[in-house]
Amino acid sequence: xxxxxxxLAILTMALPxxxxxxxxxxxxxxxxxxxxxxxxxxVAxxxxxxxxxxxxxxxxxxxxxVAxxxxxxxxQVGSDPGAGDAAPEDFQRAMQPPASATGVESDDVPAxxxxxxxxxxxxxxxxxxxxxxxxxxxGGDRERTPGHTGADGIYTYTELPxxxxxxxxxxxxxxxxxxxxxxxxxPPSRGYEVTIHRLPTTHDERVLLMVVGQTFVxxxxxxxxxxxxxxxxxxxxxxxxxxxxxxxxxxPEGWVAFQSxxxxxxxxxxxxxxxxxGFHGSLPPGRVTLAFAYxxxxxxxxxxxxxxLPIRSYIYRVVVDAPATLHLDxxxxxxxxxxxxxGRSLLGTEIQRQPSDPRLSHLMVTLRxxxxxxxxxxIALAIAIAMALGGILVATLRSGPSGLRTEAAFVxxxxxxxxxxxxxxxxxxxxxxxPSFRQSRRSAIVRALAAVLHEEDRNAAAATSAAxxx
Numbered sequence: 001x002x003x004x005x006x007x008l009a010i011l012t013m014a015l016p017x018x019x020x021x022x023x024x025x026x027x028x029x030x031x032x033x034x035x036x037x038x039x040x041x042x043v044a045x046x047x048x049x050x051x052x053x054x055x056x057x058x059x060x061x062x063x064x065x066v067a068x069x070x071x072x073x074x075x076q077v078g079s080d081p082g083a084g085d086a087a088p089e090d091f092q093r094a095m096q097p098p099a100s101a102t103g104v105e106s107d108d109v110p111a112x113x114x115x116x117x118x119x120x121x122x123x124x125x126x127x128x129x130x131x132x133x134x135x136x137x138x139g140g141d142r143e144r145t146p147g148h149t150g151a152d153g154i155y156t157y158t159e160l161p162x163x164x165x166x167x168x169x170x171x172x173x174x175x176x177x178x179x180x181x182x183x184x185x186x187p188p189s190r191g192y193e194v195t196i197h198r199l200p201t202t203h204d205e206r207v208l209l210m211v212v213g214q215t216f217v218x219x220x221x222x223x224x225x226x227x228x229x230x231x232x233x234x235x236x237x238x239x240x241x242x243x244x245x246x247x248x249x250x251x252p253e254g255w256v257a258f259q260s261x262x263x264x265x266x267x268x269x270x271x272x273x274x275x276x277x278g279f280h281g282s283l284p285p286g287r288v289t290l291a292f293a294y295x296x297x298x299x300x301x302x303x304x305x306x307x308x309l310p311i312r313s314y315i316y317r318v319v320v321d322a323p324a325t326l327h328l329d330x331x332x333x334x335x336x337x338x339x340x341x342x343g344r345s346l347l348g349t350e351i352q353r354q355p356s357d358p359r360l361s362h363l364m365v366t367l368r369x370x371x372x373x374x375x376x377x378x379i380a381l382a383i384a385i386a387m388a389l390g391g392i393l394v395a396t397l398r399s400g401p402s403g404l405r406t407e408a409a410f411v412x413x414x415x416x417x418x419x420x421x422x423x424x425x426x427x428x429x430x431x432x433x434x435p436s437f438r439q440s441r442r443s444a445i446v447r448a449l450a451a452v453l454h455e456e457d458r459n460a461a462a463a464t465s466a467a468x469x470x
Contacts, residue, residue: 109191114157117195125153134169162186170194175201176241177282178266200238207236210313217320224296233287246278252305260292307363317350331364
């Protein structure tokens with residue numbers, strides 16, 4: 001928590017007070033005379049009679065002792081009088097702490113070997129520490145090989161394949177947290193050395209801060225595509241471990257198509273059906289950026305949805321990829337302004353919180369003037385239906401003189417319809433079409449396919465009956 005207090009102290013200094021000229025008083029301040037006002041008790045160089053003497057080197061009875069050094073873990077006091085009790089180096093350590101896992105190629109390690117050093121928070125060897133070596137092969141196969149350090153805090157993996165056919169990653173689990181190296185490949189002529197620093201762990205959510213969070217909204221034809229991005233920082237001296245069931249961020253009602261990008265650290269985002277997204281894993285001192293996305297079906301020209309903020313935030317912004325007709329309002333945030341970024345017209349608003357402000361638990365976002373889908377989807381739907389009906393007509397015209405289609409004609413028609421269905425799903429997966437158009441077109445294709453199957457059955461029955469008569 002010491003680093004958290006240091007950082008919060010720095011945040012309060014983000015907007016310094018305007019300085020007054022040294023020889024002028026602020027407007028309305030009473031004048032200061034060189035003499036004391038009438039009736040003010042005289043200020044003597046000596047203490048009044050009966051006042052206990054104050055020894056300069058002694059504290060009054062009962063006062064706690066004052067040490068010459070700060071207690072362990074106390075933030076350093078900077079020399080800048082305007083910097084409060086938190087020096088800039090403490091802020092730097094809070095935002096960019098030393099890496100908990102490092103790895104380098106080493107001539108001291110034999111080829112095909114990985115030497116793992118596990119150290120505790122004081123930099124001392126950690127005996128009997130659990131180690132796991134993850135192996136990722138080019139074909140996609142993965143496996144983990146366990147091990148435990150000796151009294152010297154070292155465990156060495158030997159006789160490992162070298163080259164580009166596989167990549168390795170060292171993982172050290174400890175008290176619910178996992179410390180991991182970045183993936184690496186073994187060179188053919190020397191080994192690899194990985195050092196892992198384990199830290200004490202905490203479940204105290206007060207060390208977590210969303211330094212910058214952003215909700216970005218894109219308007220597609222029939223849905224809002226919403227991307228949530230958040231830079232999380234652990235301001236403490238210990239590794240934060242998320243609760244066993246995670247921290248839940250509720251998503252707006254009706255959300256669909258959850259997507260998340262895996263990260264190479266110990267944070268995991270999981271979809272919770274009908275609820276939202278869960279944050280799992282651990283976060284050592286430092287920061288990480290997490291992102292995920294989901295869709296909201298457009299229900300009209302005006303929509304309001306809630307953004308849940310389960311982690312306290314410092315800066316939060318809402319940005320919309322905005323056509324000219326769109327208006328953005330976010331409850332409790334400044335009026336949105338329109339700006340351009342790389343030729344894109346955007347609307348955005350931002351709020352900055354101070355440590356003394358009440359925690360921001362959610363945001364209510366309202367979009368007005370959402371453009372409609374236009375006639376394109378109805379034209380596409382009409383074309384799709386016409387294609388399906390036209391296919392049935394063409395297939396009928398291909399029937400033989402007896403009015404019965406050949407088996408090849410049924411096979412070809414089913415192939416065409418199934419290809420259309422496959423292309424439809426690919427277009428939907430790529431975002432080219434929306435869910436409503438997908439459902440309408442899919443229904444038309446399925447009806448056409450059902451008609452073909454029904455006619456195929458009738459054709460087979462007629463052929464059987466004709467064969468019996470003959």
